[in-house]
Every structure is written in structure tokens, then in C-alpha cells.
Amino acid sequence: MSHLIRRKGGVGRIMASQADFALAPVNKGCGEQKLKPTCTNAAVIIPTLNEEKNIIEVIEKLRHLGFTNILVVDGNSKDRTAAIAKKLGVHVITQNGSGKGDALRQAFSYYGLNGDPIVMMDADGSMNPEELFRLIETIQQGADLAKGSRFIRGGYTKDMTLIRRIGNSLFVLLVNLIWSTRYTDLCYGFAAFKREAIEKLYPHLKSRNFEIETEIFIKAKTLGLRVVEVPSVELPRRHGKSNLKAYKDGFKILRTVLDAFMN
Numbered sequence: 001m002s003h004l005i006r007r008k009g010g011v012g013r014i015m016a017s018q019a020d021f022a023l024a025p026v027n028k029g030c031g032e033q034k035l036k037p038t039c040t041n042a043a044v045i046i047p048t049l050n051e052e053k054n055i056i057e058v059i060e061k062l063r064h065l066g067f068t069n070i071l072v073v074d075g076n077s078k079d080r081t082a083a084i085a086k087k088l089g090v091h092v093i094t095q096n097g098s099g100k101g102d103a104l105r106q107a108f109s110y111y112g113l114n115g116d117p118i119v120m121m122d123a124d125g126s127m128n129p130e131e132l133f134r135l136i137e138t139i140q141q142g143a144d145l146a147k148g149s150r151f152i153r154g155g156y157t158k159d160m161t162l163i164r165r166i167g168n169s170l171f172v173l174l175v176n177l178i179w180s181t182r183y184t185d186l187c188y189g190f191a192a193f194k195r196e197a198i199e200k201l202y203p204h205l206k207s208r209n210f211e212i213e214t215e216i217f218i219k220a221k222t223l224g225l226r227v228v229e230v231p232s233v234e235l236p237r238r239h240g241k242s243n244l245k246a247y248k249d250g251f252k253i254l255r256t257v258l259d260a261f262m263n
């Protein structure tokens, strides 16, 4: 990864209002039908933990849409996830530590990671790869970070328990209050980054687990990156169960918010 690129301050306007959706129109841009060559430069990072029943479909859908630069960061799955991903011909690395945050940070620092923009998405089939076009187009239109939101018009979730909804809403309130942002969603790992944004963010990220997304979005703001929310639909994971433990991980997210506030 090349050196950290510094940007002059004052560019960090958070754009999450509906007016801003003009930046990210549905069914346009890189095009669900036609893939512009620029889109094929995108690198897709997928953290995986025991997703052997889901990973094939996710990779095949991505390929079908024209994404060829796919990096699976496997958390030492006990099943055949890594073997299947390798067989499908995508790049697979095994994470050194454990946790989703640790895996994403390892991917961000990975010397073989090429591509611009860089996208992160889950392996459980809950995210629709077609939405990547909208995220990438938002980057092409000037955002440093385009993040999916399940809680703006056009977005929703069928994969969230009540307790997780409440937790997410409280964290959104708290973060918006502290950093004057207008986020509508925080605990959601479907996003596209300008490569420079990853280079800028990476040295500041510490999260090991599911607090990683919240940390990314807080630090994107404090580093002055331009963040745009784009509606996203989250479906139930296709097979298996979530690895997230609402109370334990909720506490870690809260600690991440407070830690960022104190520092």
C-alpha cells in the first residue's frame, strides 16, 4: 500500500439527507446492465467465517456482475469456506487474529490489495451485490466513502433483531450528537471507499470485532472524509446464524464510541 495521502482539512461534509440522494440514483451509473470499465477496477473485500453454504452464491453473483478483483479474508473457518473460495479462483488470505474488524483491517493493509474503489461486503448473502454499482457511482461522483444505510428511504432490513435495531439507533443518536453527523445507520458493513480514504483511515483503526464499522464511520468524519449514505436493502442471511452477540458486541461498540470521543 502506498504512503498515506494527506488532504487539506475542511472537506468533511456528511451528506445523508434525502436531497443528497441525487448523487446516488437507483438503476443508473455503472449500470446494472452495462459495466463501465472503471467499475472493474473495484476490489471487493469479503470477510468470512464459516460461510461454506453462502460464499458460492455471493462470489458467483459478483462475477456475473463483472467484479473480478475479489479478496476473501477468512477467519480460520472450521468448514470449507476458504477451500471453496480458492476453488472459485478468488484471492483468499487467512486472517492472523480473530474477529471481523481484525479481518477487515488486515485486508486494508494487505500489500496485494489493488483496486480503486475498495468495497467491503459480507459473505452471508444478506447484501445485494447489484447495490455496489450505486455505491461505486457515488464514489465516482466525489464521495470518499459511500456507505449503505438500511434506514433511509429506499432501504430496509430483514436481518435485524429488535435489540439490534434499538442498539443501532442509540449509537446513531450518540454519534450524531457528538460529531454533528447525520448518519442513519452505523453497524452495517456494506460500503465503498476511495483507495485514498482507506489509506487515510487505516492507521487510525483498532477494532477487532463488529465495532469496526462504527469506528470507520466516526473516524471518516474526524479525518474530514466526504461520506455519503446510499439506501440499501439487507435480506436475511441465507444460511447459518449471525456471529454477532447483541449485548457483548453492543458493549464493544459503545466502548469504541466513547474511546473515539475521549481521544
Ligand SMILES: Nc1nc2c(ncn2[C@@H]2O[C@H](COP(=O)(O)OP(=O)(O)O)[C@@H](O)[C@H]2O)c(=O)[nH]1
Pocket (backbone or CB within 6 Å): 046, 047, 048, 049, 050, 051, 073, 074, 075, 076, 095, 098, 099, 100, 103, 121, 122, 123, 124, 210, 237, 241, 242, 243, 244
Ligand atoms: N474473517 C472473519 N470474518 C468474520 C468474522 N466474524 C464474522 N465474519 C464475517 O463477517 C460478516 C458479517 O458477519 P455476521 O455473522 O453475518 O454478522 P451480522 O451481519 O452483523 O449479523 C460475514 O461475512 C461473516 O462471515 C471473523 O471473526 N473473521
Ligand SMILES: [Mg+2]
Pocket (backbone or CB within 6 Å): 122, 124, 126, 159, 237, 242
Ligand atoms: Mg450477516
